[in-house]
Amino acid sequence: MVADPATAGSSIPAYVIPQDKSFPETILLLSGKLMLFPFLKVAAMSPIWKGPSLLLFAAMLPLAADGNDGDKQQQAALAAVGKELFLDTSLSNPPGMSCTSCHQPEAAFADPRALSPGAVLGRIGRRNAPSLMYAALIPNMDQEDMLQEDGTQEWVWQGGMFQDGSARTLHEQVKQPFFNAAEMNLGSEWELATRLRKSAYAEHLKAGLTEEEWADDAKVAHRAYRALVEFLKEPMFRPFDARIDDYLAGDEKALTDQEKRGLDVFKNKGKCADCHFLHATSWPQPLLSDFGYDNLGAPSLGEKDPGLGGHTRAEGEIGQFRAPSLRNVALTAPYFHNGSLASLREVIEFYNRRDKDPQRWGATDYPETVNKTDLGDLGMTDQEVSDLTALMDAFTDRTLLQMRERGERFPAVSPGTPDSWKMRSYFPDWNHAAPPLPPHPPYRGDLLKNESLSTSR
Known part of the structure; x- marks a missing residue:
């Protein structure tokens, strides 16, 4: 692990992970007094991400985990x-x-x-x-x-x-x-x-x-x-014990043939991985989300919900909601912020044909800000929809499946064991006040002028 010359003179240290080190292993090398910055979508788009090494920026912050x-x-x-x-x-x-x-x-x-x-x-x-x-x-x-x-x-x-x-x-x-x-x-x-x-x-x-x-x-x-x-x-x-974890760690047998086909759709034609990252970001294992915001055009249930725009008061952000993690998504029906779709297959069909068959889905709260670039007409076949739907089961943690099989409300918990704190250096410390947000870029328009901007859930 070597210092990156590109950041020489910076107050923030940077490190390059050698190609022969696994990501979790190197994360542990960087732990101690380091708090890792979350990697964002821009990092995934950068040449550094696709090259032989990964650039990690770390801020020198004291951590409760190191106490x-x-x-x-x-x-x-x-x-x-x-x-x-x-x-x-x-x-x-x-x-x-x-x-x-x-x-x-x-x-x-x-x-x-x-x-x-x-x-x-x-x-x-x-x-x-x-x-x-x-x-x-x-x-x-x-x-x-x-x-x-x-x-x-x-x-x-x-x-x-x-x-x-x-x-x-x-x-x-x-x-x-x-x-x-x-x-x-x-x-x-x-x-x-x-x-x-x-x-x-x-x-x-x-x-x-x-x-x-x-x-x-x-x-x-x-x-x-x-x-x-x-x-x-x-x-x-945070067990990270789903079959997708085994597969990404090199176990080819962890997924069925249909799930492997679904994974190919996930990464390519379905565009799922554009927002639900399969690579590590702010944690050694993938969280299956970039945690960004978008208006996907979810079917309306009546009362309009301005989402992100309800508290940012930004015209371009009205109707946007944060991308959820897909971990355990097969257990969390119904879907979307308002629970408007009942099954995963229905969600995938919505992404695939939202703009081709709008009558099936009905009206959405804020059509003027719906993302019509990345989804709505993906051109997936019925078989590809089935394969992608099947893949979602591979995102379910064994911990939860075993808990359900045993009829337990909670998995075994032993607060105080080493595993209870060994990875806590990655958590934001609630005791530290977050830095002030930068000013929001100006927006024009009066979409929200007459709206009640309640953020009530």
């Missing part, structure tokens, strides 16, 4: 408390709703219903609750100046939580459902802290706080947010 045993034990203890929080139905108003109400373990921690009912009878969320598998690995929301195929440059959003990116980090995301009127319906952090102090796990949540801090509602609430974040970082949420 002493006390730090590790605290992380493990918080993760255990986070599991209790995740299951607790006493925190909602009225009681009866927990995180698992909408993120069901049997559905890869997604919701098999199109829209999720809230704690208050009759209140329904506006979006399909996504899977929490690998959620802790989604990069924080940021903008990138990305080189386009025509040689121009364009500012694009990538990463962030919720399907519209309205929470920039995982820590911002875990707190919002508590106070959403269509979810757990709490009115304040005082209300949350009061419930937490009465919980069966209160003493464990309190551990490490002074009496003064335990009396502070905001500090108690933030302790709970951190516990949920630590729980979502646990290995059970």
Whole structure:
């Protein structure tokens, strides 16, 4: 591993991975005090990506994962408390709703219903609750100046939580459902802290706080947010043990012949890999998404949802939603941000013939910003659609399949084991304030002038 002369004099160190080193092995060489920047779509388009080596930029940041045993034990203890929080139905108003109400373990921690009912009878969320598998690995929301195929440059959003990116980090995301009127319906952090102090796990949540801090509602609430974040970082949420992982590691027998044909469609005619990357980005194994934003023209369910544009107020971003990871996608029906399509085959047929058979799919919320360049008329045959649909099963983690077979709600979890923290150097540290976002490039138009810009889920 050698320093790259192209970055000489830069304050950010860069390294070139030798061709004879595997990606995960070299990542471990770079771990320690290094926090890796996420690789973005522009990196995948660059000559460096296709050459004999990969350029890694790394910022010198202190990491909780590199702390002493006390730090590790605290992380493990918080993760255990986070599991209790995740299951607790006493925190909602009225009681009866927990995180698992909408993120069901049997559905890869997604919701098999199109829209999720809230704690208050009759209140329904506006979006399909996504899977929490690998959620802790989604990069924080940021903008990138990305080189386009025509040689121009364009500012694009990538990463962030919720399907519209309205929470920039995982820590911002875990707190919002508590106070959403269509979810757990709490009115304040005082209300949350009061419930937490009465919980069966209160003493464990309190551990490490002074009496003064335990009396502070905001500090108690933030302790709970951190516990949920630590729980979502646990290995059970990121097993990387799907058959596609075996195949990409060199096991040719991991996929069936039909799935191999589907993989060829995935990489070529179907254009899936353009957004659902098969190469590693911010993690040693592929996350099967670039976490960018697009308007795919999903069928409307009635109420318009402005998505990303609802909080950026940008004309070109109205109706856009973040590309999800395809890991465990076979378990997370229904699909799209509003749960409008019931099966994977239906989704693939939609991508293939959206523009050829528009009557089948009906209207979409914001047709003026729909991506009509990359999908809608892919020309796949019925056999290719079947092959691509079959491939989706290869993205399912064995951990979840075994859990379902045994009738368990959770895989075996052992917070505090070495694997619980050995890879944590890749996680954004929730304690570090994210740098301010660059100013959004100006947009013109009045698409949103008369819209209610609610980001309610």
